[in-house]
Amino acid sequence: LKEALAAYQLNDPSLSIEPFGTGLINRTWKLIDGGKSFVLQKINQAVFNDPAKIDKNIRIISTACKANHPEQLFVSPLPNNNGETLTYLPGDGYYRLFPFVNGSHSIDAVDNEQQAYEAAAQFAKFTAALKEVDLSQLELTIPDFHNLEIRYAQFVDAMSTGNTARVIECQKIISRLLELNDIVAEYSRMLHTRPFLKRVAHHDTKISNVLFDENDKGICVVDLDTVMPGYFISDIGDMMRTYLSPVTEEEQDLSKVFVRPGIYKAIVDGYLSGMGPQLNEAEKYSFFYAAKFMIYMQALRFLTDYLRDDIYYGAKYTTQNLSRAQNQLALLEDLISREATLKAYPFQ
Ligand code: GN1
Ligand code: MG
Numbered sequence: 001l002k003e004a005l006a007a008y009q010l011n012d013p014s015l016s017i018e019p020f021g022t023g024l025i026n027r028t029w030k031l032i033d034g035g036k037s038f039v040l041q042k043i044n045q046a047v048f049n050d051p052a053k054i055d056k057n058i059r060i061i062s063t064a065c066k067a068n069h070p071e072q073l074f075v076s077p078l079p080n081n082n083g084e085t086l087t088y089l090p091g092d093g094y095y096r097l098f099p100f101v102n103g104s105h106s107i108d109a110v111d112n113e114q115q116a117y118e119a120a121a122q123f124a125k126f127t128a129a130l131k132e133v134d135l136s137q138l139e140l141t142i143p144d145f146h147n148l149e150i151r152y153a154q155f156v157d158a159m160s161t162g163n164t165a166r167v168i169e170c171q172k173i174i175s176r177l178l179e180l181n182d183i184v185a186e187y188s189r190m191l192h193t194r195p196f197l198k199r200v201a202h203h204d205t206k207i208s209n210v211l212f213d214e215n216d217k218g219i220c221v222v223d224l225d226t227v228m229p230g231y232f233i234s235d236i237g238d239m240m241r242t243y244l245s246p247v248t249e250e251e252q253d254l255s256k257v258f259v260r261p262g263i264y265k266a267i268v269d270g271y272l273s274g275m276g277p278q279l280n281e282a283e284k285y286s287f288f289y290a291a292k293f294m295i296y297m298q299a300l301r302f303l304t305d306y307l308r309d310d311i312y313y314g315a316k317y318t319t320q321n322l323s324r325a326q327n328q329l330a331l332l333e334d335l336i337s338r339e340a341t342l343k344a345y346p347f348q
Helices: 002-006 051-068 114-131 150-162 163-168 171-179 182-191 232-243 261-279 287-307 319-339 340-346
Strands: 017-018 027-033 034-040 087-089 093-099 199-201 210-212 219-220 227-230
Touching: 002 232, 027 093, 051 093, 051 114, 051 163, 114 210, 114 219, 114 232, 114 261, 150 182, 150 287, 163 171, 163 261, 163 287, 171 199, 171 287, 171 319, 182 287, 182 340, 232 287, 232 319, 261 287, 287 340, 319 340
Parallel strands: none
Antiparallel strands: 017 027, 027 034, 034 093, 087 093, 199 227, 210 219
16 A cells, blocks of 8 residues: 555554455545544445546535535545545556544444434435536446346346356245346336436445444535435435344344334435425335335345356355345345335325
């Protein structure tokens, strides 16, 4: 990391460097340089093939946010020695450095309704603050990132082109995911009838992407690599996916994976607190669909990766991506079993 650090004049031999966070795609380190702390990140170029697009989007949204909502904290990448917010090291890759927000912490699983409410309110505030951004200015950092038709097609393709032994091993979960493809049909209807508006969406609203203060109040959102035009179901969906269950997507004991209705309500309420006035009727009635959409898509993505020998997410143990897919399917099954009561909220 020496060269990357030198690009930011971080040359002090006493600098401490430690791997940081639980992200699956980029590599992240926390640095402590005397009294100052930073977060250094190396961008995964197999996933983000044009990091300049990320840099451009962050510049656009940070400018808009600072102009219209100076009170809102926005963590922008710091300039390197050349004044650029993206550092390219030939033969190595792309890096950026962020200030560490003092007094902040993140969590990997939601313990209580306040955390869920606060996180949802932060993501709502984020999209609401960027209402004026011209969407045509923003780059698609990963085209079709949350396009469920395409994710489904990739899954079906992996069944014939993937690792044959794994395809056979996974027959049961494959059949169930195929059976649930009404969720894709509903997405297709949505694409054609366009009930949802495009806005600046975060596209990775997992709980670890929210900074909290010591009283569990939300400070701001981070991880802006997939910020691009999108639908609110992406953001609501990923909150539901990662906050509803008391355990993370890594949990292998499926009896611990279930939906907490109080958390569902806290997400809806928190999101409406910032975005209520902007959502249209169709959107307000689609919170439940958003949850189904994202949990199903993530189950497909993990299983597709397992069938393709873990080329996207990698795996710390052989069946990790299969087990993540099973975890997501268990969550989806429990969600679907509660459809009648959850869907009614908050429209009794
Ligand atoms: C990836 O790297 P991380 O943890 O922020 C993925 C998300 C998935 C998530 C699952 C660019 O996010 O879409 O929901 O893993 N990001 C990308 O944990 O694929
Ligand atoms: Mg991310």
